[in-house]
Amino acid sequence: MRNLITDVPGLAVGQAEDPVVASGVTAILFDTPATASVDVRGGAPGTRETDLLSPEKTVGAIDAIVLSGGSAFGLDAAAGVQALLAERGRGFAIGDVRVPIVTAAVLFDLLNGGNKAWGRFPPYRELGYAAAAAAGPDFALGTAGAGYGATTADLKGGLGSASTIADSGHIVGALVAVNAVGSATIGLGGHFWAAAFEQDREFGGRGLPSTWPADAAKLKMKGADPGANTTIAVVATDAVLTKPEARQLAVMAQDGLARALHPVHTPLDGDTVFAAATGRRPMADPIYDLARLGAAAAITLARACARAVHAASALPLPGALPAWRDRFGG
Template sequence: MSLSSPSSFADRCARADGGITRVQGIEVGHYTDARRPTGCTVVMARAGAVGGVDVRGAAPGTRETDLLHPTNLVEQVHAVMLAGGSAWGLDAATGAVQWLEEHGVGLDVHYARLPLVPAAVLFDLGVGDARIRPDAQAGYAACAAASSAAPAEGNVGAGTGACVGKVFGMARAMKGGIGTASVTVDGVTVGAIIACNALGDVLDPDTAQVVAGARSEDGRQLLDTRRALLRGDAPRPILAGSNTTIGVIATDARITKAQAHRLAVVSHDGLARAINPVHTMSDGDTLFTLGTGASGKTLGMMTLATMAAEATALATLRAVLCARSLTTAEGLHLPAAADIAAP
């Protein structure tokens, strides 16, 4: 049976309840490289935001994560950079620092304003020419494009070269992407933006139905990686660190640094609802949190945590629903969720 028609997938992608920019004080900008499928995405909080992070995958590529630990000195950061290009892509954060400094954004360290920009990268080097990856110029361009408008989703920014469902080889994988979602309760909003380049499948978090992931040997149907592994199908050898889902969860609630860290931790519950398998030895799954406090309100952590996990799960789903199929010059074909039948 068909999982869905292409038009219904387009409809589901268009019917957004709102993305991370519904959070007061948050802007998002993408840079998409026209030379090959790669790019970067900046999530900016010009006035500063309390930051947190939680790394669950075993093969992360990150920058400035230690300063976000609740016991360390710095309270606020000014942006988070998400990028393709594996470790090379971390250079995109340098461009963000330059742009923010030029615009007077940063921590006052007496002699200058120092922008603080943590970052995380995903591995998209197998999609097109690996010599092309996001650099400082790309990060600068993403900042210049940032706004509070609803962010583009799918094959843009850090999600441009993302793919999912690689347990049985790249030839049976599908197109990933970047997605965003938000939840509002009592005047407080929690939003997420997720670049999904998972080793595993992506599921609808409400139905647990596989939406995108590893395909059958003929490439025409979704395989369902979890069930395939449990019945004894052997995974293909996987290059360590060649996957990773990265993202930012932001709220305009007033939160402490310890609470920001806890929201990053529980947001991974949203990933676990939408990706299976997740947090593997070949993923570097990393989620950041930003608290702008711009609503002037607080909510109990039970509610905020539930909102954070929900927004993360929905944004992960939208990352593949909004993706489009891709064929590289080298002949790699990555169909989108709308193109493949259900298992």
């Protein structure tokens, strides 16, 4: 186990960044079409092809999920991923034509100091293609991919991932780009809200504070406009799920954001969680095993959020937020 979403068999992750723009893309490619759904919360989402993930819609499976910086400009990244998949002959068959099904969500990183004067066409289509071409089992965390330009209220945000084996025996993985209006840490200290779920010192091993700080509940939020934030994530499992079951998994997984970030799901965020199933192992009990998968997904996503912030490095730009390691050590 790599403690990455790629521990789930049947998928690969690729990333690409532009340091000048201070933004990037993360692409999740499935070996074969995966059953998927989504849960969108908060007041300012930016998404593509999420309607077809509703349980009643015709297309039953997808080829890829894309997470990108760039706000609405970043939706172009999905076209780049779609182009690579088309070259490989992937996609939903309609007669002699195949249409790769690529869904996506974006976060706002346009005010992080990078050069966004890219001219007529933003770079995200090419970044999406490059990310898809680089897909494999290993990938960087922190200031990487869709998390390259991400921030939180007081620290650099980033790209995080984690995995676990659920009580049902299925593998569950999470991937997240943390760009929250709130904070991943408690009060003014370096303890993570997700500390109760940490495994093997994966985000510093500090645990919870021995004495709960008086400022723990004090809100720390960015002073940005609505839509200038958003945490976007994917949870995946090797279980066999229907689209309604995938939808329920995404709903339960959203609790992981609530356990790792404070506040969350605000009018200033567009928090979005995709759930995907690669269909390698059936569930013995569709009701209780789904509950076990959802519980594992929430905790795994919380851990991934903390790993994203813990692994991040500050951008080498004027006024950039410090990284967790800069403020609290290794």
